[in-house]
Amino acid sequence: QVQLQESGPGLVKPSGTLSLTCAVSGGSISSSNWWSWVRQPPGKGLEWIGEIYHSGSTNYNPSLKSRVTISVDKSKNQFSLKLSSVTAADTAVYYCARDHIYYDSSGYFWYFDLWGRGTLVTVSS
Amino acid sequence: QSVLTQPPSVSAAPGQKVTISCSGSSSNIGNNYVSWYQQLPGTAPKLLIYENNKRPSGIPDRFSGSKSGTSATLGITGLQTGDEADYYCGTWDSSLSAGGVFGGGTKLTVL
Numbered sequence: 308q309v310q311l312q313e314s315g316p317g318l319v320k321p322s323g324t325l326s327l328t329c330a331v332s333g334g335s336i337s338s339s340n341w342w343s344w345v346r347q348p349p350g351k352g353l354e355w356i357g358e359i360y361h362s363g364s365t366n367y368n369p370s371l372k373s374r375v376t377i378s379v380d381k382s383k384n385q386f387s388l389k390l391s392s393v394t395a396a397d398t399a400v401y402y403c404a405r406d407h408i409y410y411d412s413s414g415y416f417w418y419f420d421l422w423g424r425g426t427l428v429t430v431s432s
Numbered sequence: 433q434s435v436l437t438q439p440p441s442v443s444a445a446p447g448q449k450v451t452i453s454c455s456g457s458s459s460n461i462g463n464n465y466v467s468w469y470q471q472l473p474g475t476a477p478k479l480l481i482y483e484n485n486k487r488p489s490g491i492p493d494r495f496s497g498s499k500s501g502t503s504a505t506l507g508i509t510g511l512q513t514g515d516e517a518d519y520y521c522g523t524w525d526s527s528l529s530a531g532g533v534f535g536g537g538t539k540l541t542v543l
Binding site (some may be wrong): 343345352353354355358366367368369370381402407408413414415416417418419420422423425 | 434437443463464465466467469475476477478479482484520522524526527530531532533535536539
């Protein structure tokens with residue numbers, strides 16, 4: 308049974324860098340899946356941040372791309388998120404998720420079948 | 433403002449049927465597959481429907497998905513109080529600003 312667990316500081320200062328890690332247990336991060344970060348501001352909807360394949364290939368949300376770095380550490384079976392120059396608007400519950408993305412003649416499949424429990428990150432001085 | 437448009441809320445009585453719409457454009461729903469998620473209060477989202485109309489193992493057939501043109505619909509029959517949750521649609525957007533997008537979410541109230 309594959310499980311995901313987010314970890315990292317719950318409080319980040321404005322203009323600082325938010326750093327989170329997602330540990331993958333019960334399975335290999337090198338399986339044929341992508342791995343994503345999704346966030347949810349308090350009382351608001353979901354926002355996709357970006358995704359990574361075990362090869363290191365990434366896709367990012369264009370609106371966050373200039374501030375986001377997602378990396379993978381296969382030796383530790385985990386992947387990480389760094390979001391720079393944070394403001395109060397980046398306060399949210401951050402989820403890591405297992406991502407399926409494929410393309411066929413009818414378009415892209417893109418969905419998440421496994422989620423972590425989420426971790427609240429507050430940006431405040 | 434979300435790329436995909438959902439009604440903020442829907443409601444129905446136990447045992448009834450409800451539908452939740454998700455409207456997009458040719459760059460997202462019109463040419464890609466749609467997924468749906470259920471988020472119970474205080475929990476992570478859960479996959480309900482993928483590839484427009486497929487249910488993961490363990491999801492009851494009370495939940496169904498469909499797509500027509502640039503819109504998708506989630507249907508829930510035999511409503512239960514435990515279905516009260518937020519529901520989100522998601523898809524890939526193939527425009528110049530390519531990436532994954534979600535709807536703004538719909539709060540389902542089971543009266």
